[in-house]
Amino acid sequence: MESYIAPANDTPLRRTDMAGRRCHWILEIHLVDRERGFGGFCEELLTLG
Template sequence: LDDLPRIFDAGRAFFAADPAITGSRLHAEVERLAREAGWEIGIWHAGHLVGEFPHEVNDGAKAESYITPENDTPLRRTDKAGRTCHWILEIHLVDRARGFGGFYEQLLDLA
């Protein structure tokens, strides 16, 4: 699964190149990168906001708390309390025909 860090790095570079990137655009790019490498995305999202508790729904808006096709809000923003939003980028790759996959995640915007 050497593709995991490579796809993560490409996703991070895509994020870094667009100051107004939305969750939808980043998800589409991660999906494209995975497909190009011969994988499927193994989960419905490609990451989430960092919060006080893992995988909490931040600000009461599920789509806006995750990197998903439904998240059309800019990822670089502040939350309702005025704090800068920080993100985890998750790469879940699966090969359903062969019955295996892998997972890789890191902070997206602080490293």
């Protein structure tokens, strides 16, 4: 759960992993139009400076 932004996760976004490396985040957006039968997906690497 600590890899997701969710109510159950209280881990800070700016943190290091178990090896001491700075963590980065990937923003994923999923758009789906079920009525028309198509969708799209976009992702972007977020670097927290």
